[in-house]
Amino acid sequence: VRAAPVDGAVFTLMALALLADALGLVPHVGALAAPGTAPVLAGAFASCLALAFTPRHGIVDGIVLVAVGVVALVGGWAGVRPRADADRDDEVRDGHHRDGTLRRTGILWAAVAVATCLWELTSFVLGRLLPEQKAQHPAISDLLDPALDQLWFRALFAAGWVALGVALLGRGGHR
Amino acid sequence: VAHGPAQRARTGPDCQLFDLILGERAARITLLLFWWWIGWHFLVARTVDP
Numbered sequence: 001v002r003a004a005p006v007d008g009a010v011f012t013l014m015a016l017a018l019l020a021d022a023l024g025l026v027p028h029v030g031a032l033a034a035p036g037t038a039p040v041l042a043g044a045f046a047s048c049l050a051l052a053f054t055p056r057h058g059i060v061d062g063i064v065l066v067a068v069g070v071v072a073l074v075g076g077w078a079g080v081r082p083r084a085d086a087d088r089d090d091e092v093r094d095g096h097h098r099d100g101t102l103r104r105t106g107i108l109w110a111a112v113a114v115a116t117c118l119w120e121l122t123s124f125v126l127g128r129l130l131p132e133q134k135a136q137h138p139a140i141s142d143l144l145d146p147a148l149d150q151l152w153f154r155a156l157f158a159a160g161w162v163a164l165g166v167a168l169l170g171r172g173g174h175r
Numbered sequence: 176v177a178h179g180p181a182q183r184a185r186t187g188p189d190c191q192l193f194d195l196i197l198g199e200r201a202a203r204i205t206l207l208l209f210w211w212w213i214g215w216h217f218l219v220a221r222t223v224d225p
Contacts, residue, residue, distance in 0.1 A: 002223075002224050002225075004220060006215075007215065007216070007220065010208070010212070011208070011212075014204060018200075018204060021200065022201065051218055056218060057221070062219050065214055065219050068211070069215070072211055073204065073207060073208065076204055076207040077200065077204060092191070093191045102192055105192045106192055109189070141216070141222050141223050145217075145223045148217055148218070148222070157217065158218070164210055165207075168207055168210055171190070171197050
């Protein structure tokens, strides 16, 4: 199996940070003011262009990923202040929370997520155990890797990835 | 408006669920880290074994 020391270090570091936070060892940081639309769009667009049009696995992709990661994780740690209309959203949500609909929705999504992970894990392990039949048990990485070497798919992937990150950072970082 | 069993089986809007989850720091950081790793894994790191 390929070594992934950076991935392991990042996951371990963030797990330790969250553990320290849960134990109350991390000083409180106030929520950030949400940045304006123009800088977010400019950063997202520039990241997309760089990720799509420079060589894959290259130094530019590395710099973009490190920069985006620092901004996203620092911003995500602090959270953003509630919007003016967030209180009304909270009331609607609390109503759904009380009558159990959010809980059911959560259980369904958790089931989808766990099933997807088990499917991926099964494919990965079968691909390792039966290398001659790997084509019949492809992991997601095996399926996407060749496509990502093509410019049009890499551009699509980069756009989708950046858009998902903006959406994740923009939603619900209050309360 | 649905009544009876149909109403009990109702699920909530997904965006409200995401707002609730992303309001928790640990869940927010976990989801953001997983999203970041997807980009790292497919665009920067060695994606598949040689």
